[in-house]
Amino acid sequence: MATQIVMDHTGDTRHYFDAKDSQALAKAEERFKKLTGRGFTAAVRTAPGEVSQIRSFDPTAEETLFFPQLVGG
Amino acid sequence: MFWFRRWRVDRSRLQVLRGLSRIFSSENSREARGLRLLRSWLTPEQCAQFDAKRYFEVIGCDSGRRYRIRYGTMSNVLEIDDAGCPKVGWCFVPVGSLVAGDIMLAQKIALETNESGALAVANAFLPKNSPSNTCVPY
Numbered sequence: 127m128a129t130q131i132v133m134d135h136t137g138d139t140r141h142y143f144d145a146k147d148s149q150a151l152a153k154a155e156e157r158f159k160k161l162t163g164r165g166f167t168a169a170v171r172t173a174p175g176e177v178s179q180i181r182s183f184d185p186t187a188e189e190t191l192f193f194p195q196l197v198g199g
Numbered sequence: 200m201f202w203f204r205r206w207r208v209d210r211s212r213l214q215v216l217r218g219l220s221r222i223f224s225s226e227n228s229r230e231a232r233g234l235r236l237l238r239s240w241l242t243p244e245q246c247a248q249f250d251a252k253r254y255f256e257v258i259g260c261d262s263g264r265r266y267r268i269r270y271g272t273m274s275n276v277l278e279i280d281d282a283g284c285p286k287v288g289w290c291f292v293p294v295g296s297l298v299a300g301d302i303m304l305a306q307k308i309a310l311e312t313n314e315s316g317a318l319a320v321a322n323a324f325l326p327k328n329s330p331s332n333t334c335v336p337y
Contacts, residue, residue: 133295134297136232137236138232167309169308175242178312193297193304193308194295195294196291196292196317196320196321197291197292197293199321
């Protein structure tokens with residue numbers, strides 16, 4: 127089961143989907159586009175603790191993390 | 200006598216249930232969830248450092264400079280010089296009301312994958328003297 131983790135005021139919200147299900151995959155891709163369009167950064171783990179940013183939907187990613195746009199504090 | 204014994208058993212059960220409820224709610228608080236998420240995305244070294252010192256260090260992907268990310272929600276990123284001393288502080292956070300664990304994780308990912316982008320929006324500040332701002336030679 128693949129997961130999209132979205133940071134929010136509750137800590138995070140998780141969206142689980144079956145990457146083999148084309149409908150679920152399309153929905154996940156739509157969510158990806160919606161979030162990144164709103165300024166969220168998407169990141170995936172490449173090794174334990176190693177991360178990389180992704181700019182387009184990766185259907186093979188087991189876990190994708192989204193965090194809101196960064197601003198100066 | 201029987202009622203007294205039963206009352207004591209019921210009371211101790213109630214205490215156990217209350218204790219479990221306290222543990223459950225504290226482990227499922229937004230802060231605890233944020234810290235769990237952070238820990239699951241740290242390297243084993245960063246995780247050990249965070250558990251021991253309440254901060255962890257990351258290497259900026261563009262400059263190779265070292266940053267110390269302390270537990271907190273603002274003014275918690277310090278750039279570390281070659282001697283292990285805080286040189287300058289950087290303040291940048293994700294928008295919205297996020298918990299410390301989430302903010303620290305966003306800062307780690309930003310510095311490790313888009314350092315120049317993160318620093319472009321960050322405000323610099325002079326680090327104050329505090330226990331977590333001390334020099335830690337390599």
